[in-house]
Amino acid sequence: MKEVKVEVIGPEPPCARCQAAKKAVERAAEKLKDSGISVKIEKINILSRDVIQKYGVLVSPSIAINGVVKIVGRVPNPEEIEKLVLEA
Amino acid sequence: MEENVKRRIRAGLILAFIAVVIGLLVWSRIQAYSLAPTYKPLELRAYSPWLIPLVYLYDYFSHAWICLLFAFSMAGLIYELVPKETLTKHMGSSKVTGYTLALGIAPFLTVCSCTMVPLFAGILYAGAGIGPAITFLLMAPASNFLAILLTGELISWEVAGARIIASIMVALTAGIIISKTPWGRQIEKEYRMSSASPASAVEAVKPPLDERLMAALKFAGYLAKQILPYFIAGLIAVSYLEAYLPEEIIRGYLTGVGGILLASALGGPLYTPTLVEIVLGRGIWVREGTILSKGALLSWLMGQPYDFANALAVSRITRWKVVASYVIIAWAGSVIFGLLYGILSGSL
Numbered sequence: 001m002k003e004v005k006v007e008v009i010g011p012e013p014p015c016a017r018c019q020a021a022k023k024a025v026e027r028a029a030e031k032l033k034d035s036g037i038s039v040k041i042e043k044i045n046i047l048s049r050d051v052i053q054k055y056g057v058l059v060s061p062s063i064a065i066n067g068v069v070k071i072v073g074r075v076p077n078p079e080e081i082e083k084l085v086l087e088a
Numbered sequence: 089m090e091e092n093v094k095r096r097i098r099a100g101l102i103l104a105f106i107a108v109v110i111g112l113l114v115w116s117r118i119q120a121y122s123l124a125p126t127y128k129p130l131e132l133r134a135y136s137p138w139l140i141p142l143v144y145l146y147d148y149f150s151h152a153w154i155c156l157l158f159a160f161s162m163a164g165l166i167y168e169l170v171p172k173e174t175l176t177k178h179m180g181s182s183k184v185t186g187y188t189l190a191l192g193i194a195p196f197l198t199v200c201s202c203t204m205v206p207l208f209a210g211i212l213y214a215g216a217g218i219g220p221a222i223t224f225l226l227m228a229p230a231s232n233f234l235a236i237l238l239t240g241e242l243i244s245w246e247v248a249g250a251r252i253i254a255s256i257m258v259a260l261t262a263g264i265i266i267s268k269t270p271w272g273r274q275i276e277k278e279y280r281m282s283s284a285s286p287a288s289a290v291e292a293v294k295p296p297l298d299e300r301l302m303a304a305l306k307f308a309g310y311l312a313k314q315i316l317p318y319f320i321a322g323l324i325a326v327s328y329l330e331a332y333l334p335e336e337i338i339r340g341y342l343t344g345v346g347g348i349l350l351a352s353a354l355g356g357p358l359y360t361p362t363l364v365e366i367v368l369g370r371g372i373w374v375r376e377g378t379i380l381s382k383g384a385l386l387s388w389l390m391g392q393p394y395d396f397a398n399a400l401a402v403s404r405i406t407r408w409k410v411v412a413s414y415v416i417i418a419w420a421g422s423v424i425f426g427l428l429y430g431i432l433s434g435s436l
Contacts, residue, residue, distance in 0.1 A: 011206050017310070046206040047405070049213055049279070055289050057176040057210030059203050069290040072173040073203065074303055080295055 164308030186216030219267030258421030326371030355391025383430020
């Protein structure tokens, strides 16, 4: 089974748009499970040094797939996440 | 092929809607149609107390809806279409670029308060340092796109211009001064990272145009939902202020040097990043189309540094000395620019 790591990057406590982004990722993950891809979702803090060290200055919400930031400062729809995960 | 045609039609429809919104604003300009409310205090007072807010809100929205619709749609569009990843990549690079970008992009990226603190931390950590970070933090609420547009439409474009210039000066001064203080330097040293070349880990993808436009409108709706409840509550307060606050009290206490001091002190605690400061300011200082004291009004509008929620989040990162410094500098700035503008415009 293929495993893909999806990180949702936002402030702590999460802002409304970051929660919307996370929900989109969760919905995509559910669909992808049926086609045999396991998505590991992590919520990481945009304010932490490690995150900035790794990804640089970002606008929340951002989403990284397998360690590469693909979405910066917007809420994607689940289909888009699905496509990005499949490409990863 | 089918899919492509559908996408194009959808993008076309949204663009047409945006064109109509822009057209409405242009049309209101040509017709010299007032986007600000038109009731006079005496007319308002004639209604029974519980009717006043209703009458006022109706008057307000029947005029201001064009302006609000335009403001929210444009804020959404700009936020969505600005290439954020390219801008933020350069934000941490050097002092000069840091300051320039902080001043230049703050008005467009910060219509949503949840982007402000992350960007502040990002600029601080990624190498540009505490100076540009503070400049960004102060510039952001002071002259974000929505605030300037509404100040211009509902109060006057001259005041909006003064607000932009004053904000730039104050934000820049605060950034430069704090970057020179011992505690500012200490924070900078503490947070600077040794090897920050993270650009390779970002490969932002762009969805097709119709989806981006749709997302822009959705974001506009989100902004409206966040801001309008406070805005309406502010208007209800303002309706009573306009009806019952006598002009003599404003002339007596809220104009001149004393008025500026009082306005700058009140502007802080009453500031909310939800544009309420604009309607309140208008309700207090604008009487039948005349601004009683442009200086005091500007001081009032510049009250952003005491914005508690953000100050709290920032103090967690930089500790209280930095917060105290920028609050004092920003307060002094609002007094100085209030005086300066009052004297220059002959409306102290």
